[in-house]
Amino acid sequence: MMKKQVVIHPHQVETIVTDWTTAKVMCGPRVGNSQEMGAVALFFEPGHGHSRHIHDDADQIIYVVSGQGEHIAESADGTAVTEKVGPGSLIYIPKGSYHSTFNTGWEPMRVLAVFSPPGPVQALRDVGDSGGVGTAEMRIVPAGEIPSRK
Numbered sequence: 427m428m429k430k431q432v433v434i435h436p437h438q439v440e441t442i443v444t445d446w447t448t449a450k451v452m453c454g455p456r457v458g459n460s461q462e463m464g465a466v467a468l469f470f471e472p473g474h475g476h477s478r479h480i481h482d483d484a485d486q487i488i489y490v491v492s493g494q495g496e497h498i499a500e501s502a503d504g505t506a507v508t509e510k511v512g513p514g515s516l517i518y519i520p521k522g523s524y525h526s527t528f529n530t531g532w533e534p535m536r537v538l539a540v541f542s543p544p545g546p547v548q549a550l551r552d553v554g555d556s557g558g559v560g561t562a563e564m565r566i567v568p569a570g571e572i573p574s575r576k
Contacts, residue, residue, distance in 0.1 A: 432458045436467070441567040442550065446474045448573055452538075454547040464544025470495070470535040475528030484541045486519040488527060493535025500524040 434452050442449040447468050451457050454464035470476075475495065488497070494512045500523065501507055511517065511527070519525050529535035541547050567573040 430459075434458055437570050440569050441571070441573045443565045443567060443573045445563040446470070446476060449550065451547055451550065454544040460544060462544070463540060463542040464547030465538060465540045466547050466550060468537050468539060470527070470529040470537070472529050472532055472534070475535075476526055478524055478526045480522065480524045481519070481541070481546050482522055484543055484545050485521050486525075486546070487540045488517040488519070489538045489540070490515040490517075491536040491538060493529055493533055494531035495527055495529045495535045498526045498528075 434457060436450055436452070439450050439452065439457055442451070447470055449469070450467045452465045452467055453460050455461055468476075470493070478498070490511050490513055492513050494510070496508050497511050497515075497517050498506050498508045499517075499519070510530075517525075517527070527537070539547075565573070
């Protein structure tokens with residue numbers, strides 16, 4: 427049986443606003459009904475990004491759409507390796523790899539993060555529903571509304 431193709435527009439999905447990003451889940455179990463992969467559009471303000479973390483059960487790709495930044499990955503021996511990234515850079519992060527990405531430029535850094543399977547995408551959204559870590563700093567802005575920085 428062939429699965430249905432879908433087109434998802436940013437105005438059709440809610441916006442997640444935290445102290446480190448403005449994000450829109452663009453694909454996953456609740457958006458587009460994908461059980462195999464997920465995608466989230468992220469905007470990092472200057473000086474912000476996501477801190478060191480790991481996805482034990484998902485591979486990740488980060489594609490830099492605009493802005494300048496640094497990606498920090500840990501090698502197998504635990505040594506941090508920093509690389510500058512910018513528009514067109516693609517970062518592949520295998521599951522089980524510690525990593526972080528930060529905006530080092532003067533303008534917002536825009537990235538698309540893709541996960542397979544989509545667990546990390548769903549986890550980002552579920553923080554707002556379940557009272558998880560960072561909930562106090564997270565706001566969910568309904569689809570179609572413009573988020574403001576408070």
